[in-house]
Amino acid sequence: xxxxxxxxxxxxxxxxxxxxxxLLLMEANRVVPTERLVDAVWGDEPPSTARxxxxxxxSMVRSNLAKVGLKDVIRTQAPGYVAEVADDxxxxxxxxxxxxxxxAAAEAGDHAAxxxxxxxxxxxxxxxxxxxxxxxxxxxxxxxxxxxxxRLAVVEQWVDAQLALGLHQQLVEQLMDLVVQNPLRExxxxxxxxxxxxxxxxxxxxxxxxxxxxxxxxxxxxxxxEELRRLEExxxxxxxxxxxxxxxxxxxxxxxxxxxxxxxxxxxxPGTIADFTSRDTLVACLRASLDADADTHGLRIVSxxxxxxxxxxxxxxxxxxxxxxxxxxxxxxxKLRGPAAQPVPPGQIxxxxxxxxxxxxxxxxxxxxxxxxxxxxxxxxxxVLILLDDAVDEAQVRWLLPGSPNCPVMVTxxxxxxxxxxxxxxxxxxxxxxxxxxxxxxxxGADRVRADLPRALELIELCGGLALALRVAAARLAxxxxxxxxxxxxxxxxxxxxxxxxxxxxxxxRSSLALAYxxxxxxxxxxxxxxxxxxxxxxxxxxxxxxxxxxxxTAEDTLELLVDAQLVDVELVxxxxxxxxxxxxxxxxxxxxxxxSESTPQRSAVLxxxxxxxxxxxxxxxxxxxxxxxxxxxxxxxRSLDAWVVDRELRDPMGWFxxxxxxxxxxxxxxxxxxxxxxxxxxxxxLVTMFENYNYFDDWRSTHEIALEVTRRNGNRRGQAAMxxxxxxxxxxxxxxxxxxxxxxxxxxxxRSVDDRHGQALAIRNLALADQxxxxxxxxxxxxxxxxxxxxxxxxxTTEAHVLNNMAQIQLxxxxxxxxxxxxxxxxxxxxxxGGFRIRAQILCRLGEAHxxxxxxxxxxxxxxxxxxxxxxxxxxxxxxxxxxxxAAARQRQGAYEEAAGMLERAMDIADRAQERLAVGRIxxxxxxxxxxxxxxxxxxxxLTAALHIFERVNAAKWRxxxxxxxxxxxxxxx
Numbered sequence: 001x002x003x004x005x006x007x008x009x010x011x012x013x014x015x016x017x018x019x020x021x022x023l024l025l026m027e028a029n030r031v032v033p034t035e036r037l038v039d040a041v042w043g044d045e046p047p048s049t050a051r052x053x054x055x056x057x058x059s060m061v062r063s064n065l066a067k068v069g070l071k072d073v074i075r076t077q078a079p080g081y082v083a084e085v086a087d088d089x090x091x092x093x094x095x096x097x098x099x100x101x102x103x104a105a106a107e108a109g110d111h112a113a114x115x116x117x118x119x120x121x122x123x124x125x126x127x128x129x130x131x132x133x134x135x136x137x138x139x140x141x142x143x144x145x146x147x148x149x150x151r152l153a154v155v156e157q158w159v160d161a162q163l164a165l166g167l168h169q170q171l172v173e174q175l176m177d178l179v180v181q182n183p184l185r186e187x188x189x190x191x192x193x194x195x196x197x198x199x200x201x202x203x204x205x206x207x208x209x210x211x212x213x214x215x216x217x218x219x220x221x222x223x224x225x226e227e228l229r230r231l232e233e234x235x236x237x238x239x240x241x242x243x244x245x246x247x248x249x250x251x252x253x254x255x256x257x258x259x260x261x262x263x264x265x266x267x268x269x270p271g272t273i274a275d276f277t278s279r280d281t282l283v284a285c286l287r288a289s290l291d292a293d294a295d296t297h298g299l300r301i302v303s304x305x306x307x308x309x310x311x312x313x314x315x316x317x318x319x320x321x322x323x324x325x326x327x328x329x330x331x332x333x334x335k336l337r338g339p340a341a342q343p344v345p346p347g348q349i350x351x352x353x354x355x356x357x358x359x360x361x362x363x364x365x366x367x368x369x370x371x372x373x374x375x376x377x378x379x380x381x382x383x384v385l386i387l388l389d390d391a392v393d394e395a396q397v398r399w400l401l402p403g404s405p406n407c408p409v410m411v412t413x414x415x416x417x418x419x420x421x422x423x424x425x426x427x428x429x430x431x432x433x434x435x436x437x438x439x440x441x442x443x444x445g446a447d448r449v450r451a452d453l454p455r456a457l458e459l460i461e462l463c464g465g466l467a468l469a470l471r472v473a474a475a476r477l478a479x480x481x482x483x484x485x486x487x488x489x490x491x492x493x494x495x496x497x498x499x500x501x502x503x504x505x506x507x508x509x510r511s512s513l514a515l516a517y518x519x520x521x522x523x524x525x526x527x528x529x530x531x532x533x534x535x536x537x538x539x540x541x542x543x544x545x546x547x548x549x550x551x552x553x554t555a556e557d558t559l560e561l562l563v564d565a566q567l568v569d570v571e572l573v574x575x576x577x578x579x580x581x582x583x584x585x586x587x588x589x590x591x592x593x594x595x596x597s598e599s600t601p602q603r604s605a606v607l608x609x610x611x612x613x614x615x616x617x618x619x620x621x622x623x624x625x626x627x628x629x630x631x632x633x634x635x636x637x638x639r640s641l642d643a644w645v646v647d648r649e650l651r652d653p654m655g656w657f658x659x660x661x662x663x664x665x666x667x668x669x670x671x672x673x674x675x676x677x678x679x680x681x682x683x684x685x686x687l688v689t690m691f692e693n694y695n696y697f698d699d700w701r702s703t704h705e706i707a708l709e710v711t712r713r714n715g716n717r718r719g720q721a722a723m724x725x726x727x728x729x730x731x732x733x734x735x736x737x738x739x740x741x742x743x744x745x746x747x748x749x750x751x752r753s754v755d756d757r758h759g760q761a762l763a764i765r766n767l768a769l770a771d772q773x774x775x776x777x778x779x780x781x782x783x784x785x786x787x788x789x790x791x792x793x794x795x796x797x798t799t800e801a802h803v804l805n806n807m808a809q810i811q812l813x814x815x816x817x818x819x820x821x822x823x824x825x826x827x828x829x830x831x832x833x834x835g836g837f838r839i840r841a842q843i844l845c846r847l848g849e850a851h852x853x854x855x856x857x858x859x860x861x862x863x864x865x866x867x868x869x870x871x872x873x874x875x876x877x878x879x880x881x882x883x884x885x886x887x888a889a890a891r892q893r894q895g896a897y898e899e900a901a902g903m904l905e906r907a908m909d910i911a912d913r914a915q916e917r918l919a920v921g922r923i924x925x926x927x928x929x930x931x932x933x934x935x936x937x938x939x940x941x942x943x944l945t946a947a948l949h950i951f952e953r954v955n956a957a958k959w960r961x962x963x964x965x966x967x968x969x970x971x972x973x974x975x
Contacts, residue, residue, distance in 0.1 A: 005068030024083035033080040111164040118158035153366030168198040225355035264358030268333040272321045275442040278435035290408045300408035303417045306428035307566035308512040309468030312412040329382035343392040346399035376403040394419035414566040430465035443474040455485035462492040464584045513589040524561040532590035536663035538581040546609035612639035621653040636678035668703045672710040681707040681719040721750035735954030761790035775957035797830040841870035861890045881911040921950030
């Protein structure tokens with residue numbers, strides 16, 4: 001924007017300053033409220049500092065104006081600001097004055113003076129006005145459209161004057177350009193036809209008419225207006241000079257109306273399809289909302305929303321045709337988007353509607369507001385049904401609304417038009433399986449469909465229930481009776497060709513999706529493309545941030561644009577968490593756009609950002625659940641998120657993990673496929689504690705086998721070692737101890753080869769645990785001592801506490817109670833540095849056992865009770881089972897046998913649901929000992945035998961031997 005003053009000129013380049021100055025000058029000498037300026041800059045979501053920022057921007061504008069000698073132009077006046085300028089100082093006012101002078105000269109027959117005045121007015125313009133990308137379109141769209149419309153009206157009036165002077169040959173080239181730029185503007189096309197005809201180019205004049213007619217039919221679904229029709233007829237008959245000339249006076253008639261006495265009834269609805277089906281409930285609801293006899297005092301507006309290709313237009317046209325007889329004064333129809341997804345200006349739609357009522361072009365005012373007023377006046381008191389198809393937004397629709405309730409409006413749009421007051425919204429979803437089968441039956445015949453029902457169901461699934469996709473597939477099958485449904489299904493299975501297959505006879509899923517895609521801002525298009533990189537079927541909103549490399553708030557706003565455009569679906573889970581997903585065909589189209597628009601290095605960088613953010617969130621979830629870090633970390637980059645986002649996502653860390661489990665497993669696979677070995681093994685290893693907590697052993701195995709393969713392929717020895725160590729741990733959980741030992745020994749060797757003492761310590765610790773389970777106590781103690789020595793200097797107090805706890809268990813079994821208590825106290829001290837609640841509970845349970853060994857039942861009860869508190873704080877079912885077992889032992893010592901039995905039964909139920917076989921076995925053993933102490937030998941034998949079988953299956957030698965000894969004693973006692 002350029003401002004010229006006494007001391008030179010200055011360019012206003014800052015976006016917000018341009019918006020504010022433009023709005024003040026369009027409302028020159030009138031106060032513009034601050035709130036309106038805020039709306040123009042930020043729309044519905046201004047920041048809390050908006051008013052202060054407006055003040056700063058106004059101050060900067062004043063400073064720029066002062067540089068060129070224009071002081072005191074902008075004045076503060078409640079409730080906002082006013083730009084005080086003389087008429088000759090503002091180009092808009094000069095333009096209006098010159099245009100008025102040109103019209104006056106044309107009316108007086110002085111076409112030369114009119115031409116000069118119009119030319120001088122148009123010389124003030126440098127092209128069409130455009131809204132800055134940062135501005136709120138709804139606030140500025142009206143004034144911008146009004147000014148552009150005024151300019152085009154003066155262009156037409158200048159051409160009229162030139163034609164009146166006989167300058168038709170000089171105008172042809174310029175008129176051709178103008179018609180290409182404004183293909184729906186009929187008066188410009190009429191002027192071109194006249195110029196061509198008078199230049200001796202009759203055939204080209206008629207070709208221009210035919211081209212214009214096709215454009216109007218394709219874009220708006222209507223025939224040309226009376227001016228063009230009469231002009232074509234005059235050219236064909238060689239009677240152009242006797243026809244109504246296109247150089248009609250520019251002044252607006254006092255009372256515009258139809259050219260004949262009888263009222264013209266527009267019937268512009270397209271025809272409904274013969275095989276419409278499956279929307280009975282929606283049809284009934286829409287008819288009830290639009291019924292002409294409905295008793296209502298406000299405007300009746302119905303919006304039909306849904307993704308592209310779902311059948312919104314088909315449904316709307318079908319309902320409109322059913323209701324047509326209730327609206328004898330006319331049915332209007334208009335497409336509100338052009339062929340490249342650009343919105344059709346409301347002024348052009350209003351012109352078509354007014355011409356539909358028989359109002360000649362010369363009687364239609366140039367201004368948008370005046371056209372809207374004339375339209376409302378035209379339909380007042382009439383019963384007219386209005387169908388607006390594929391609306392862009394509320395601002396576009398508002399200009400086309402009638403003023404009375406007797407003219408209901410039906411609007412289809414991909415966007416949810418919630419800004420139109422009093423609108424009844426109806427969402428059109430994809431077909432259910434039954435609805436889709438009904439459509440196939442209607443198009444192909446029920447016999448053909450039911451003869452191969454499994455393939456028909458597969459076809460529906462591949463089309464995702466999308467009405468357009470199913471219609472295209474069915475149309476292709478109908479056109480090729482020799483094709484089976486299986487043949488069509490086989491062709492659709494190739495994702496790379498699926499959208500090619502879903503195109504037939506001018507119908508196509510790709511073109512429908514392209515309309516929505518090309519109507520998006522550039523950032524939203526980029527996000528749409530990149531979402532197709534996520535292989536998970538659903539995702540959370542934060543994912544948009546690493547995809548775009550933007551902050552979460554901005555990225556989530558961009559994601560909502562895709563939701564508004566029905567390119568992304570959203571569902572509220574548990575009334576709190578929004579989960580987003582893309583329809584399968586939408587994803588295929590997004591992948592096409594991604595391949596066309598972004599290079600392989602760009603895509604790789606995007607994927608790495610997303611996976612790095614997953615790793616960051618996953619590690620934070622682990623810390624929140626376990627109150628400490630996990631043992632091993634790789635060198636992969638972690639991309640952090642703002643604290644408020646992390647708190648929002650991880651309010652319930654374990655619930656978050658369960659919701660994101662599929663996405664996290666998919667992230668491991670994608671990292672492996674991309675060769676990102678550090679990210680792959682880092683994600684897999686961090687998932688372990690979650691898998692362990694939920695007993696997702698299959699997921700544990702599959703993710704680690706994938707990560708092990710990619711680390712081997714890339715020669716990442718530390719990553720291999722970490723995966724072998726973790727797989728060894730998994731085998732221990734499954735009590736496959738020999739396989740565990742093999743994996744752990746291989747891991748230990750690899751850790752040693754890369755000089756990773758910490759990794760070695762972890763592997764040695766688990767090898768010692770395997771020895772302990774198999775009853776090799778001394779060998780286990782040596783291993784634990786070795787592990788403690790290796791842990792020195794690694795800053796891993798949690799693993800240190802684990803080792804000391806296991807040593808204490810062996811010491812208790814060997815009767816070395818003092819040493820056991822000492823080991824346990826050292827473990828608790830170590831935990832002071834990490835805060836690990838889970839291991840703390842295990843140590844307290846072990847301490848309780850030590851107190852029981854010494855006969856201090858009160859101290860034992862206190863220790864088990866404290867363990868239970870820690871366990872319930874983190875939700876550890878296995879730990880709870882062991883704590884209950886300890887409390888039961890204390891009650892048994894006190895003689896409270898029934899209470900002890902109840903606790904053990906609860907503990908066994910918990911362990912059984914957690915599928916923790918060793919815990920079940922040990923609780924069964926305790927129940928057997930309790931029953932034996934009570935003298936119930938039969939029940940004792942039952943529990944002890946069950947426990948023995950479990951210990952034999954999991955190869956727990958120590959507990960197996962104990963169960964055998966007690967059973968032997970019991971048998972001897974009975975004998």
